[in-house]
Amino acid sequence: MTKPVPTTVRATIALLLLGSLGLPLATPVHAHPGHDHPVGTPAPTADPVYGRGWKPLKDIAGGPRQEHSVAAIGADVYVIGGIVPGATGGVVTTDRVEVYDTRRGTWRDAAPLPVAMNHPNVAVVGDRIYVLGGLSGGTSWQALRDSFVYDPRRDRWQPLPPVPAGLERGSAAMGVHLGTIYLAGGMRTLTPGPGGLQDTVATVSAYHAATGRWTALPDLPEARDHVAGAVVGGTLYVLGGRDRGQVNVRDTVYAMDLHPRTRAWTERAPMPTARGGLAFAAVGDRIYTFGGEGNVVDGVNTVFGQTEAYDTRTDRWERLAPMPVPRHGTAAVTVGDTVYIPGGGNLGGGAPVAVHDAYRPARR
Template sequence: MQRRTVLLLGAALAVSPAVEAHAHPDHPAAPGGTTPVEQGTYRKRWRQLAPIASGPRQEHGVAAVGDKVYVIGGIVPQGSGGITTTGRVDVYDTRHDTWSDAAPLPVAMNHPNVAVVHGRIHVLGGLSGGSAWQALPDSFVYSPRAGRWRRLPSVPAAIVRGSAAIGVHGTRIFLAGGMRVLVPGAGGLQDTVDTVSAYDVVTGRWESLPRLPQARDHAGGAVVGGTFYVLGGRDRGQVNVRDTVHALDLRGRRWSERAPMPTARGGIAAAAVGTRIYTFGGEGRHDGSNPNTVFDETEAYDTERDRWRRLAPMPVPRHGTAAVAVRGTIHIPGGGVLGGGAPVDVNDSYRPAPW
């Protein structure tokens, strides 16, 4: 597969005084609001969709309820340059290719931990702040039918974090890894954790599970069958990206390592369709030579055969986005096209082919 990367070299730091944090330390934000997007070629099961109506978005969460995709929180550009955290929720109708608004998150956050159980959207903490992004314990559940958010008990202090890998099995939401603090600037702290926990939406109880073999944030996550997979990601910085795939047997509660990803990367989007997990984009060079690389890779993992396959690349390479499947089609709204905070309004989809 031909690789097309987007490189940001020698750019000047452009941040508003009010909000000094970026999606990733040492990376400049796009000046002047909107980041230019180089239009890619949509082919081989990729489709260009209506762009996010409210504008660019990055480091958000996504959720699918019925035929609609919800884009939750994240970061958005400021008119004076730089970025800020938002609580905005946009809704994409996959049948009509249109956008609408939903009630905003009661607390603005980026890198939210988002999952859907029984048709309700759960947000279990995330990150927010100014000069440093700190983990938030605030949790909420959204009913699309009622159109409003309801506050849940806060995430316990010992396990609060954002940017966790997420999976759902039955009535439980699983969170693996994530980060508690993200401080911008050279050598800024990125507090990656190996914590693994589960939240039962019926009982409202949290449970601690065996820790990840290695700490991770900005990783992909999915439950297929009775196994929770954590794919790629990074450990304390975007140059420290990983290709490892860790799998937790939810019955035996033991971690094992599976076939590695073809391309090590963090900030990826992941979604499961059937027994396969599809991963999109990301950033970070594995050897540390250039942390500003943004990947166009689309790679799929066959959980039954423990085997990876390279697929048609993303028309618009992005990181800091999220993916969700609706009726077998994977939707990927928003993300960053340059290293760091460079949100765009791109919205596209990928339709997996039978293997």
């Protein structure tokens, strides 16, 4: 059962519902006009229960955010793109970038993305943030080839050559190893709403940050989007996700040794809970997965609150304390030994919230 949400989320949901009445909401930027989709009915509300590794943090300063990506440079967590409440209701794609300073517990704005996008493919190489396409559009979100690199010292985005034609997608699993960014799966089209087209792909490719060269790798055994991905110990892991629809969730875990001579997919122990739209982050040899979408309760698509960890050494899963505020369409990143999880949606579909949590795994 979905757990209740706190007072701050109640205020957020009120903004979503009252936006059509002309109340002051932050005005986001569209890549294309006309992107206006309904927001779900609020869930029952109450205060969440923290503890067992979970800690509440300051809400996202700019307000609710969903279907964004995150990246960490030093002690700073960057929240990049996504969807936000529209000024006249529904949700719109944004170019906004906000930064959470984990040392001071404060938020600030950074230079916006040159192109507004949701589900951006984001990775860090060295001290730079790379965005290699994503989704954006009006009534139907389409894959973008636009790519950029961000220099945090100059607070500046620079254009990169576009993603090669045919490789563009959003919501891919991401990983970085020895200066190369890996993208696995993703989707080329997402039409929000019941029965909308969701064009999931099995494509796997690598981008060499130093040279700008793209390389094709063996496809995933099955297409996946809204999927978890991480590189641990020279192996790329792709966990869970979905295939052509929010409720078509999967529990599979695929792994590829990134050594050039052994690049082939193998299947590992499945997730305890099949989920799509989940957040994920690696801490040491373990990959932590949070929340997700596709939890069908009484015929209704709801969100998951599950927290589960995969041990890459033992090929085993562990169930951990659930999210105090269950949500999907969010993202997670590790700074030190703590995982930061800003934003997401607390209902199936588009329902952005500003909640920001931290999870600190128990020491082993």
